[in-house]
Amino acid sequence: MTRIGVVGAGRVGAVLAAALRAAGHEIVSAAGESTASKTRIADLLPGVPGGKPTDVARTCDLLLLTVPDDMLENVVTMLVGAGAIRPGQYVCHTSGRHGLAVLEAATAIGAKPLAMHPAMTFTGTVVDLDRLAGTVFGVTAGEADRAELESLVTDLRGVPMWVPEDKRTLYHAGLAHGANHLVTLVAQAMELLAASGAEDPAATLRPLLSAALDNALNSGDAALTGPIVRGDVNTVRAHLVQIGETAPATIPSYVAMAKATADRAVLDGRLLPIRAAKIVRLLDEALARVEEPHLVRGRRTDAGWFEKQ
Structure with a gap:
């Protein structure tokens, strides 16, 4: 069991967190500012407390970042600057475009970067949970972290497809x-x-x-x-x-x-x-x-x- 925190409880984040929770992981907290995000947390993650991104990052062993592509680097930089990310912590994003380079600020202080993008469209409702079965995830990780990422995708009932760093955008x-x-x-x-x-x-x-x-x-x-x-x-x-x-x-x-x-x-x-x-x-x-x-x-x-x- 892994203690997971979610920053960005949008359509993707809330669904993946619910699926990981069903697989036995503990979702310790989730950050989402919009009314829609708060509703998703209540519907898909009942009992999981909401919190600020920095508080979420501090409470987990694996930080799942499900924010828009163009915001991702700034979010990572902000969390590192606030001291919310620590050495040895897994930091995983779900951007299709980005690989590990976008997490450089976290990697530089000793965090372990992971990239995991589901090749699926999401509604942000329970309907998506069944659709995850058999979904291909475009994944990128360092050699030492491949097993952890494969395990995460397996818990989501997905299929990992390894994508080289320089081919993520393609x-x-x-x-x-x-x-x-x-x-x-x-x-x-x-x-x-x-x-x-x-x-x-x-x-x-x-x-x-x-x-x-x-x-x-x-x-x-x-x-x-x-x-x-x-x-x-x-x-x-x-x-x-x-x-x-x-x-x-x-x-x-x-x-x-x-x-x-x-x-x-x-x-x-x-x-x-x-x-x-x-x-x-x-x-x-x-x-x-x-x-x-x-x-x-x-x-x-x-x-x-x-x-x-």
Whole structure:
């Protein structure tokens, strides 16, 4: 059993602390300033006292820092400056972007740095506890501390994936590009379907997206279907016209993803370069139209989607 303190009882911190508590560790205290954080502590960690970050750090053997990436270094520096971190104490953060370097202030006084990032999205509720089972954690630690970190991830029912210090940002970029941008993509797709008359855009997309995601995870680029890989220039042109008239703010993301899709389809030999060039030209023209500041949304004319007002 390890005495654990949590600084930053947000969606991630409160859930991980609850899971570690269920695994037999003692959560001695948790720091969270917002009303939402205090509610999470009460709901997920009943009986665990709240406290200031310095008080939390002083009471534990393993300090779990679950604060935003850009705040992490300042929090560590503040805690070290206040004398709240001690030699031999484990200091573990959950940032995907950062490795051990961000904990240098703590390492310099003899603390043991750990980096442990769950490749999972969190709601900050009990729903997340079951989702931790089988979740991959991107972990980084010194050789002497690897066993401790592996044990911690095992207690969370996760799977450790060792990430080199200099590859942490790349690891996190892959997750963010896949998960965060997926949310934006799906939200835009639902808006287009709603505008087309779909009463339940989510229900329309769910089976298609579920199949596409499974196929992509299993087969990569080989799973690609649709007008880009088929070289259907006229279909892409029609998409751009309708999106430009209905949801012009979606054009930049459509163009970016269509270009990336065309590039990958050409590389694997499924799209002829001459067809790809025609598609890219259409995409560039569409993007130029929505980026011209003197054009405003209006009715379609023979000259294009917009007319000057």
